[in-house]
Amino acid sequence: MTAETAVRRTDASQTTEAPPREWGHGLPAAGFLTPFLLLYLLFIIGPALYGLTMSFFNTSAVKPGLNSFAGFGNYAEALQSSDFWSSLWHTFWFTILTTPPLIVLALVFALLADRVGRGRWFFRLAFFVPYILPSAVVALIWMWIYTPGLGLIEAALTKIGPTSPNWLGDPGWAMPSLAMTTLWWTLGFNFVLYLAGLQEIPRELYEASAMDGAGPWQQIRSITVPLLGRTTTLVAVLQVIASLKVFDQMYIMTSGGPDFATRSILQYVYDSGFTNFRIGYASAVSMLFFLVVLAVSALWFTLVRRGEKEL
Template structure:
């Protein structure tokens, strides 16, 4: 009976080598560098959030030390039955609806135009991004002057073309659109930069090949640019929805929730309850309810995006 010697097959030279496990203690420096951030994150983000959740179950007051008496779900029940809570929540959602679509569409259009400029591209980048770096108080004062009746630039421009200017911040029907216009002008630059970065990642060979095949510029945008910027659009949309839901500064400075509470956002409602009416426990409960709303909207949006990615 003969025996055969089996030799192991040689592994090709270009075959990937299995990754070796990290040596023990190799992650120590990384943990050391991350430790200060983790401490600050726990101290100023997680800690206040947990304390706010605990506070929402008590009738805590700004003028009384300690948590106060245990209220259970009383603060939550009161908030859900308060018409002011629902109206401020609707104002926040309405502001989000007014600002999110133009901040996505205009940012994409302006980024597309700036990307195709031959000379002076730096100027357009600076011009669109410059308002975003200004503080909210500066933006509010600038646009309050623009909207000033009788003296504002908006009224002067409309009067020259024969249009009667509305009471921008004094009319309940125009106050929220006026704030939306201010916010679009202010924050457009951030989304503009994201889209511009995404456009620069698209290979130019795709456009050259499509031009040889006879594709028009609009067909290139519809068949190449928009699909290739799908993930960028998702990122911009998610960030914009969350940012619009957290609106506070420009509303509080320009209108203080008026006229007749027509522009009071949910965060301003929390501020009024906590620091004007001194009801910290109730304000904490409203904050937790708002957190649930934001979490639900984000979950719905991510589910829609995942379905679209699976279909593609």
């Protein structure tokens, strides 16, 4: 056998197409996925399509079923409603107050917990435990903390000197108070995501940079932050979506007050559908809010990814 013949046979063996898969090769995987797909269609896609259909009708909770056809009338009414825009602004304001600190503080605490020598498990548990509490429990705890005359914050401020404001009763303080509650409650989720990202960074990079004379701050700026870019993108997008969907703590702690200063868009949907019994109008507001969340998430994702590339 000559060398040229051997090369030709080698090339022929490399270019040979892979044998086709036998029929039914993916049936076991499809069988396992089918129950989830059916539940997803039944409880997610189905209700979403039905809500979209109801948004074009004057559907009422008093008279079940699709009533008179409204076309885009519900959408036009929502876009012309000052209550809709004020609720949407409250939702954006809450997102602005909560998203940056929930990203930055989660990263800072994750760095500290990752570098601690002993008792690392305790710090990880301490930061994550509030996240597993139900929203009603968190709301009741912080309502007691904010209670005028009896709350822990007022008692602490009284000993220091300054007068405690009416945290949940003052329109200027109600939203920051809710943001602080949410910060304490949900910080643990982002904290765990950053911890998982830190575990993926090779320790050899820190050792090599230390041998070159890099200090802790230089290591964080040049190694940790760039390599956590994808984790930061994930945390940022998830946090924006979660903040935009705020409902529980606002509804329980303030019921949208005082003077509707903390009524989110989801509470406006709830009030329209289950208080005013206008299911069709509430469905239209929900669809508009879905488009807003989709647009904001796409924009935020683009900005974060662009910042990640610049690092």
